[in-house]
Amino acid sequence: MMMKKILIIEDDPAVSDYLKTFFEDNGYNAFTAMTAQGGYDLAKQEHPDLITLDIELPDEWGPRFYRKLAADKSLKNTPVIVISGLSGNKYAITKAVASLSKPFDRDELLKIVKETIG
Amino acid sequence: MFKKILFATSATNACDHAARVAFDMARRYNAHIDAFHVIGVPTRGFSQVVVDLTTGEQVALDDNYRDLVKEEIRAYYDHQIKPSMDCAIEVAVGEAHREILRLARRTQPDIIVMGGSTGATGAYAARRNITGSTFQQVAKAAHCPVMVINRPAGSFWGGFSNIVFGTDFSESADTAFAFAFDLAKTFDCELLLLHALDITGCQINTLHSQDDIDDQIRKARQQMRFRYISKMRDFKNYEVDVWEGIPFVEIVKYAREKHADLIVMGHHTRKKTGDGEGALGSVAEQVILRANCPVISINRPIPR
Structure with missing residues (x-):
């Protein structure tokens, strides 16, 4: 069976590396982008099964990235999990499948990922 | 600006x-x-x-x-x-x-x-x-x-590119339109014009028929063309919508659906019906409290 792909959009390398390792250890194929634009390009190229998205990115804010994603027919139904340290982040992207605050519980994250993409 | x-x-x-x-x-x-x-x-x-x-x-x-x-x-x-x-x-x-x-x-x-x-x-x-x-x-x-x-959640956008202009066709809405249009031109934004048709006034036994509602929507669209679109000349980056329902709910929903990063409205948007102009609970104030993006309300014409 093909491994499910997860795109991690996160500008903090520590969090990003942690997530990548965590997803890979759990049998997913994970790749990362540091910026919204980089994330969008990667999403176009790879068509991930799921995206984890930070709200505050160096080039653009998460909701603006999501708007671009939602406007693309081939990407609009990609589930997004918001992972951010900002207060009120769960209201930032209302169509996100979940919103987690940093520091997040990795078991909870894995549970959400499994429920969403198996 | x-x-x-x-x-x-x-x-x-x-x-x-x-x-x-x-x-x-x-x-x-x-x-x-x-x-x-x-x-x-x-x-x-x-x-x-x-x-x-x-x-x-x-x-x-x-x-x-x-x-x-x-x-x-x-x-x-x-x-x-x-x-x-x-x-x-x-x-x-x-x-x-x-x-x-x-x-x-x-x-x-x-x-x-x-x-x-x-x-x-x-x-x-x-x-x-x-x-x-x-x-x-x-x-x-x-x-x-x-x-x-x-x-x-209203602060996670960074700049303006999708502006929702909510109108009830009042004078203050016209003022707000002038500002929203200027903003859209200056910052090269998409301008999304919305009229929320208020259908909350109807009693249970006097519900409007859908034909009535559709007629009102058609009229509202004509108003939109007459009042706003005609003034936009060669500006093409816009959309016009009329949604029926509870006005503040519709505006908030519309902004969310369109991923708007700014809403512009007249403040005393109610026409002169004597029902507490600008009182608590006006449409603009409810939108301000609920929106997922910044809301600009305008009272009076902006001197150029």
Whole structure:
């Protein structure tokens, strides 16, 4: 069976590396982008099964990235999990499948990922 | 368009989201920004004893105390005030809304930016419940556009590119349109024009037929063309919609659906029906409280 792909959009390398390792250890194929634009390009190229998205990115804010994603027919139904340290982040992207605050519980994250993409 | 910003702040975390937008605008549009804080209300008359709104304590007001507060505000926003930013910290004493309006009259900013609710407690908050909160009073009376960011989620956009203009075809909506259109042209935005058709007035046994509603929607679209589209000439980056329902709900829903990063509305959008112009619960105020993006409300024509 093909491994499910997860795109991690996160500008903090520590969090990003942690997530990548965590997803890979759990049998997913994970790749990362540091910026919204980089994330969008990667999403176009790879068509991930799921995206984890930070709200505050160096080039653009998460909701603006999501708007671009939602406007693309081939990407609009990609589930997004918001992972951010900002207060009120769960209201930032209302169509996100979940919103987690940093520091997040990795078991909870894995549970959400499994429920969403198996 | 935004060369001078007046950012009215409680300098507490209740205004953090408004600060994020205000300082981002100052940086993005290279604007002068006045961060303005009202320290508190004199215990009576011209008393030098002031109840500090942040701490709730009575303090004797002198230049030292003012400087101390200014210092604290600068430190609080230190990470947001960039070295190149043209930023001044101002403080005053009195009723917050009155002092904000007073400073705005003096400095003539292009826009006032503020948070919605400071979450104040105690006697001051109790009094405010009767008179209306600071943003309501400022939005009602200001001579310039007032931007309110009430929810943290409204501050996660960074700049404007999708503007929703909500209209009820009133005069103040026309004023708001002129501003929204200018903004859309200046910053190369998509302008999304929405009329929310109010169908809440109908009683259960006098429900409008869908034909009635569709007729009203058609009429509203004609109005849109006549009042707005005809004025936009070669500006093509727009969309027109009419949604029926409860107006404030429809506007908030529409903005969410379109991923809007700004809503522009007239403030006293109700026509002169004598039903409490600008009173609590007006459409604009409900939208301000609920929107997922900053909301600019406009009272009167903006001098060009």
